[in-house]
Amino acid sequence: MNLQQAQKFTHLRCFVTLGLLALAQGILAQLPAAESLLSNGLNSFEVYGSTAPHALVEEVAVTGQPFTKALRVNTFKQAVDKGNYGLRADINTNLHKGDVLWISFKARCLESTRETGEASFEFRFDQLVNGKYQWPSYLERGVSVGKEWTETSLPFVLPKDVKPADVRLIFKFDTYAQRFELGPVTFLNYGPGVKLSDLPRSFVRYEGSEPDAPWRSAAAERIEKYRKGDLSIKVIDAKGKPVPGAQVAVRMKRNAFNWGTSTNTQRLLDTLRPESKIYRDTLLKYFNQVVLENEMKWSAWTDPHNPHEQTLKGIQWLKAHNIPVRGHVMVWPSFQHSPKIVAELKNDTAALRALVFRHIEEQLSKMKGQFTEWDVVNEPYAHHDWLDLLGKEEMVKWFKAARAGAPGVKLFLNDYTMFHLSITHKSPN
Incomplete structure (x- = not known):
């Protein structure tokens, strides 16, 4: 679908096949069965916003990943309007206070005008009153992704009972012009019997960030050798005699490194x-x-x-x-x-x-x-x-x-x- 075709429609409905993300399968397999919050195993999104027809959203084929389809989002013409636009999906069942929900998806950037070269967007689980957004959202997170497929997973707890008409899943696009792809989106309800700590979540990671990474023991040795030392203080009175029970306070006057x-x-x-x-x-x-x-x-x-x-x-x-x-x-x-x-x-x-x-x-x-x-x-x-x-x-x-x-x-x-x-x-x- 090209931009001219997109302009002919008030809404563009796209479908992405749901599936458990490969890296999380082992963890999720050990948990009780969860209920999918998106109908019939398909993740059904529609473009929303006053200028939605100008945002080119199309389904594309994907290779080299455990999934074969993704949504490609292009906001280069949409971004100049800086409107409230993105993708939204309704859920298909009632939810209850204390339910543990888990959302997971993959995305990658193709092109961006941001200084970082990354694509960015928000994903939210909004509460609605009479069909309109009511602050605050039950979940709201910003995501930035680079050129590689990046996996984002996050569990959260619902604070009250809700019906399908009371909530909506949102992917809100950044106002910067960008092209990115949104892969499989999984949105599950594990009920109240699962702890947040039982579910996978995403953190910023780098090589060597593990608590038992080899460099840490070597760093600890250097700290002991170079950053620490014994200090002996002798407190005497005017006659040069030791002062028993003297209280001593030490205050740093200069850093060994800069702030x-x-x-x-x-x-x-x-x-x-x-x-x-x-x-x-x-x-x-x-x-x-x-x-x-x-x-x-x-x-x-x-x-x-x-x-x-x-x-x-x-x-x-x-x-x-x-x-x-x-x-x-x-x-x-x-x-x-x-x-x-x-x-x-x-x-x-x-x-x-x-x-x-x-x-x-x-x-x-x-x-x-x-x-x-x-x-x-x-x-x-x-x-x-x-x-x-x-x-x-x-x-x-x-x-x-x-x-x-x-x-x-x-x-x-x-x-x-x-x-x-x-x-x-x-x-x-």
């Missing part, structure tokens, strides 16, 4: 608004290192409303308070987050390469000696427009240029969107 936050020099230098003084006092009280939030990014760097003199004055204020500053960032290899002049060179790689190096050299020259650390490259995992044109090895050249112009400064590649939800049966401790 950092992001800041902007406009707020630091503002003397007109009372809240700016509160901001400065709070920063000095709790932090001893900062990173400049936005003003070193290329678009802000070329903004006439963001004078470099202001940035330098703000850095001097921080230095006067013995707060080291981290620079962020020389190169963000994304046309979306760069001045228009950069995007105009997408068909001229030689000119693009030269312009990037001139920008690096300009920042190195104007900000020489200001930073103890500097992010050279920002988020290449999700934002790699220039790398697609110039090659990944171009990052090495950027680092070499930065090292030549900033000897002694610690240089970094800053990134995220590296970890995603994975299913587990145990709590994350």
Whole structure:
């Protein structure tokens, strides 16, 4: 179905085959039988919202997964309206206070305009009064997914009796333009006899996050060796005699490592608004290192409303308070987050390469000696427009240029969107 076909319909009804997700099957098989809350083994959704026809939702085939069909959602034209739209499904049975419900599904991002490169949406179990949404929802969670199929599972307890007309399952789309696929959705009622801890739930996981991961024992040994030590205190009076039963209090005066936050020099230098003084006092009280939030990014760097003199004055204020500053960032290899002049060179790689190096050299020259650390490259995992044109090895050249112009400064590649939800049966401790 294309967009023109979608516009002909007020509602688009789509079907996804229900099935237990493969990673959870072993756990669920040990539990009492559950009742599916979506009719006849099919998960029946319809597009809702005032601009629903503009959201392209179609059923597509899937390979390489334990399921063969998914819903593909495209909000690139829908997103500009920023309306309340998404997918919804009704349940088919009465529910009771204390029932333990479990929802599980898989999704992946195909394309997104979000800074992270991820697709995001909410899934909710709404309560309704006379067919209209009534705050709060019985369940409401936001989900962000990357390019790989990501499994999300969550159990929850229903706080009161409800009828099918009183509730609705919702997948609400983000207002950012994006394309993503929503795979099998399982929604089950285990009744009151199952504990939440008995059911699988999703947590952010990474390699080595296990409580018994090998690196933890080695880290504990290093903590004992380097971070701890014996302290002997002798309390004497004016005559040099020991004071029996003396009470001793120890207060740390200096951290062995830094506590950092992001800041902007406009707020630091503002003397007109009372809240700016509160901001400065709070920063000095709790932090001893900062990173400049936005003003070193290329678009802000070329903004006439963001004078470099202001940035330098703000850095001097921080230095006067013995707060080291981290620079962020020389190169963000994304046309979306760069001045228009950069995007105009997408068909001229030689000119693009030269312009990037001139920008690096300009920042190195104007900000020489200001930073103890500097992010050279920002988020290449999700934002790699220039790398697609110039090659990944171009990052090495950027680092070499930065090292030549900033000897002694610690240089970094800053990134995220590296970890995603994975299913587990145990709590994350």
